[in-house]
Every structure is written in structure tokens, then in C-alpha cells.
Amino acid sequence: MRVFVRLALRRLLVLPVMLLGVSMLVFVVLQFSPNDPAYNALGVGASAEARAAYAAEHGLDQPLPVQYVRFLGQLLQGDLGMTAPPATPVSERIADxxxxxxxxxxxxxxxxxxxxxxxxxxxxxxxxxxxxxxxxxxxxxxxxxxxxxxxxxxxxxxxxxxxxxxxxxxxxxxxxxxxxxxxxxxxxxxxxxxxxxxxxxxxxxxxxxxxxxxxxxxxxxxxxxxxxxxxxxxxxxxxxxxxxxxxxxxxxxxxxxxxxxxxxxxxxxxxxxxxxxxGDVALVQGAVLTVAIALLVVNLVIDLLYVVVNPRIREV
Incomplete structure (x- = not known):
């Protein structure tokens, strides 16, 4: 039992670092998408001024590190953004x-x-x-x-x-x-x-x-x-x-x-x-991130099952 608890604590300490790396990777990769979130949200007829105002309101005109910190703050609150019209919280679509x-x-x-x-x-x-x-x-x-x-x-x-x-x-x-x-x-x-x-x-x-x-x-x-x-x-x-x-x-x-x-x-x-x-970047980003987090959690469970299957394991 002691080995199981020690292994679980090790993996739980590493898990936040891995989650941070996954979120950063998903965020950076999707920044190379040719789709404009402002264009998707406002529609085809939106003017350049309206798109610029949308970008300023949602921080899309900020440097990439600033956007990532904002994205991470929203993520910690369970906010994955809104889908393209009709606007629906991404978290609700993923929950379904x-x-x-x-x-x-x-x-x-x-x-x-x-x-x-x-x-x-x-x-x-x-x-x-x-x-x-x-x-x-x-x-x-x-x-x-x-x-x-x-x-x-x-x-x-x-x-x-x-x-x-x-x-x-x-x-x-x-x-x-x-x-x-x-x-x-x-x-x-x-x-x-x-x-x-x-x-x-x-x-x-x-x-x-x-x-x-x-x-x-x-x-x-x-x-x-x-x-x-x-x-x-x-x-x-x-x-x-x-x-x-x-x-x-x-x-x-x-x-x-x-x-x-x-x-x-x-x-x-x-x-x-x-x-x-x-071209809904927020929806794709939330879905990919959810699947990636699920895989990290599953691998954590598999690591813990090693001890259940073979208690002689001491080093992992």
C-alpha cells in the first residue's frame, strides 16, 4: 500500500506540469490556423473595423505569450470559449x-x-x-x-x-x-x-x-x-x-x-x-485539449495498475 501511495503522489506531482505542456502545445499549434476567429464570430459581412474591435475585445491583438496567459486563466476557470454562431459555450458542447x-x-x-x-x-x-x-x-x-x-x-x-x-x-x-x-x-x-x-x-x-x-x-x-x-x-x-x-x-x-x-x-x-x-478554432482547441487531458489521466491510471498487477515493482 505504501508503494502505491508513493507512486500515486509522484504521478500527481508530475501531472500539472504535463497538463501545462499539453495546453501550451495545443494553443501554439492552433495559432497557425488560417481561420480568423473574428471573421468566424461576426460573419462574412463584418467590416474591418468590426473585426478589429472584436480582436481588441478578446485580446487577439495582444502578443502570443499574453494571449496564452489569458487562455490559461480562462482554462483554469473551466472557460474554453464560445463556438462560432450560434454562440454556445465550448464546455457545454464537450460535456454533451x-x-x-x-x-x-x-x-x-x-x-x-x-x-x-x-x-x-x-x-x-x-x-x-x-x-x-x-x-x-x-x-x-x-x-x-x-x-x-x-x-x-x-x-x-x-x-x-x-x-x-x-x-x-x-x-x-x-x-x-x-x-x-x-x-x-x-x-x-x-x-x-x-x-x-x-x-x-x-x-x-x-x-x-x-x-x-x-x-x-x-x-x-x-x-x-x-x-x-x-x-x-x-x-x-x-x-x-x-x-x-x-x-x-x-x-x-x-x-x-x-x-x-x-x-x-x-x-x-x-x-x-x-x-x-x-473553422471554429475555439471548438477544435477545446476538443483536442479535452482528449489530450483524458489520455494523460488514463496513463496515470495505467501506471498505478502496475503495482496492483505486480506488487514487487518498486521503481517506476
């Missing part, structure tokens, strides 16, 4: 869209973990036999599938072909858990399969290495139950896949943003598409 993206990402990662464990353990326990060969071929084929193409194939087969799932749309879980799950099954599968295939190879390799270690042979020779030996080996084998799991979460969230557009889901993907299409 982000839960769906998070739901899709978590479902996709859950499916990926189940897929990876099933395929990886089958390959490790029957290595160099036909189950191992089958899982290898399936995993390589799934890794080669782009998520957006897999989404289109799933729609053609299971929606248009068999009619088992809708082609798009979203039902909130508070309205119907079953309809919510049905609506997100194909999008989650599109996210889960490529990531699960990648993780399955890591699970298989790590598990094979653990099964070849002396402590496994000793425990087996002493008559310990097979399931108990495998549980201990799996716990040690999960360290490397968990490291990659944090990186893959970012990939899953980015993939979810693309998948949302294909399935017409009102998440962060649709929000970013609207922001880019309309």
Missing part, C-alpha cells in the same frame, strides 16, 4: 459529446482486452500447434485491417446484410441499456479488433516467456494445480502488455473519433468535424 466517446473507447478497449487474452493465451498454451498457428494468422490479418475499413465491412455484413445492428445512431444508456449496447456494438468492435490483435501477440510472447521460467517448472513439479500456476504466470506476463495498453488507449480514442463519423455518433469525432469544417 465526450461521454459518448469515452463510452465507445472503454467498450472498445474492453473488447480488445478480452480478444487479446483469449488469442494470446490460446497461442501460448498450445504453442507451435494448430491453435497457435490459427491465432497467429487471425491476429496478423486483424492488425492489417484499418478501423474505418473494418467499420464499413461490419456495416455491410451485419447491418445491411443480416440486419442485426443499426447502421448508425445513438441511444443514451439511461433510455435503454440494451439499445445503447446494440448501437455501440459495431463501433466498439471496429475499435477493439485491431488493438486486440496487436495486444494478443504481446500476451502470447510474454506468457511463453513466463511459462519457460524456473519458478513455473518448480511449481508444476511440486504438484501445484495447473490453474494456480497459470494464474501466477499470467499476472507476471501482463506487465509488458499493460505498458502498451496505455499507449493503445490513445490510439483507441483517436480511432473512436473516426469511427463516430462513420456511424453518425454525436461524440467528439462529430464535434471535431464540425469545428474543422466551420
Amino acid at each position: 459529446a465526450f461521454p459518448l466517446t469515452l463510452q465507445l473507447t472503454l467498450l472498445g478497449m474492453g473488447g480488445a482486452i478480452v480478444f487479446a487474452l483469449a488469442m494470446g493465451l490460446a497461442g501460448a498454451l498450445w504453442r507451435d500447434r494448430w491453435p497457435d498457428q490459427v491465432t497467429r494468422v487471425v491476429s496478423i490479418a486483424c492488425i492489417a485491417l484499418p478501423p474505418f475499413w473494418l467499420a464499413i465491412l461490419l456495416i455491410q455484413q451485419f447491418s445491411l446484410g443480416l440486419g442485426l445492428f443499426p447502421t448508425g445512431g445513438y441511444v443514451p444508456p439511461e433510455d435503454s441499456i440494451w439499445k445503447w449496447l446494440v448501437a455501440l456494438t459495431l463501433p466498439a468492435a471496429s475499435v477493439a479488433v485491431p488493438i486486440g490483435a496487436q495486444l494478443s501477440r504481446l500476451v502470447r510472447t510474454s506468457m511463453v516467456e513466463e511459462l519457460d521460467r524456473d519458478y513455473v517448472r518448480t511449481a508444476t513439479g511440486n504438484g501445484l494445480p495447473r490453474w494456480l500456476v497459470l494464474r501466477g504466470a499470467l499476472r507476471n506476463a501482463l506487465i509488458t502488455p499493460m505498458t502498451v495498453l496505455g499507449w493503445r488507449f490513445g490510439y483507441a480514442m483517436g480511432g473512436a473519433v473516426v469511427i463516430e463519423t462513420i456511424f453518425n455518433l454525436p461524440g467528439m469525432g462529430q464535434l471535431l468535424l464540425i469545428g474543422v469544417t466551420n
Whole structure:
């Protein structure tokens, strides 16, 4: 428990510095956007004087460091600015869209973990036999599938072909858990399969290495139950896949943003598409910053899970 608390304190102390760096990076990159916030806010017919007045009112004529300090102050107050007309707080738009993206990402990662464990353990326990060969071929084929193409194939087969799932749309879980799950099954599968295939190879390799270690042979020779030996080996084998799991979460969230557009889901993907299409810098800036912060928090959680999986870890 002491190690867990010490690790959590270390990560929490570093987190504000990382958040500051992310906010600075997002702010600077979007300053190179050719879109004029004053033009977007006031419309096509706005005069040069009106745009200059808008820029002065919102500090857009100030030096970049001054604009960033102002942006950071607003950010600390939870103010991400206003969208282009119709003017709506960016924080409200994100509050409506982000839960769906998070739901899709978590479902996709859950499916990926189940897929990876099933395929990886089958390959490790029957290595160099036909189950191992089958899982290898399936995993390589799934890794080669782009998520957006897999989404289109799933729609053609299971929606248009068999009619088992809708082609798009979203039902909130508070309205119907079953309809919510049905609506997100194909999008989650599109996210889960490529990531699960990648993780399955890591699970298989790590598990094979653990099964070849002396402590496994000793425990087996002493008559310990097979399931108990495998549980201990799996716990040690999960360290490397968990490291990659944090990186893959970012990939899953980015993939979810693309998948949302294909399935017409009102998440962060649709929000970013609207922001880019309309040249709405504030909306794009808020959406990108929200996703980046979410990824930092997830990586913090993954770091803390190291100790839960393997208490012997002392240095991180």
C-alpha cells in the first residue's frame, strides 16, 4: 500500500506540469490556423473595423505569450470559449459529446482486452500447434485491417446484410441499456479488433516467456494445480502488455473519433468535424485539449495498475 501511495503522489506531482505542456502545445499549434476567429464570430459581412474591435475585445491583438496567459486563466476557470454562431459555450458542447466517446473507447478497449487474452493465451498454451498457428494468422490479418475499413465491412455484413445492428445512431444508456449496447456494438468492435490483435501477440510472447521460467517448472513439479500456476504466470506476463495498453488507449480514442463519423455518433469525432469544417478554432482547441487531458489521466491510471498487477515493482 505504501508503494502505491508513493507512486500515486509522484504521478500527481508530475501531472500539472504535463497538463501545462499539453495546453501550451495545443494553443501554439492552433495559432497557425488560417481561420480568423473574428471573421468566424461576426460573419462574412463584418467590416474591418468590426473585426478589429472584436480582436481588441478578446485580446487577439495582444502578443502570443499574453494571449496564452489569458487562455490559461480562462482554462483554469473551466472557460474554453464560445463556438462560432450560434454562440454556445465550448464546455457545454464537450460535456454533451465526450461521454459518448469515452463510452465507445472503454467498450472498445474492453473488447480488445478480452480478444487479446483469449488469442494470446490460446497461442501460448498450445504453442507451435494448430491453435497457435490459427491465432497467429487471425491476429496478423486483424492488425492489417484499418478501423474505418473494418467499420464499413461490419456495416455491410451485419447491418445491411443480416440486419442485426443499426447502421448508425445513438441511444443514451439511461433510455435503454440494451439499445445503447446494440448501437455501440459495431463501433466498439471496429475499435477493439485491431488493438486486440496487436495486444494478443504481446500476451502470447510474454506468457511463453513466463511459462519457460524456473519458478513455473518448480511449481508444476511440486504438484501445484495447473490453474494456480497459470494464474501466477499470467499476472507476471501482463506487465509488458499493460505498458502498451496505455499507449493503445490513445490510439483507441483517436480511432473512436473516426469511427463516430462513420456511424453518425454525436461524440467528439462529430464535434471535431464540425469545428474543422466551420473553422471554429475555439471548438477544435477545446476538443483536442479535452482528449489530450483524458489520455494523460488514463496513463496515470495505467501506471498505478502496475503495482496492483505486480506488487514487487518498486521503481517506476
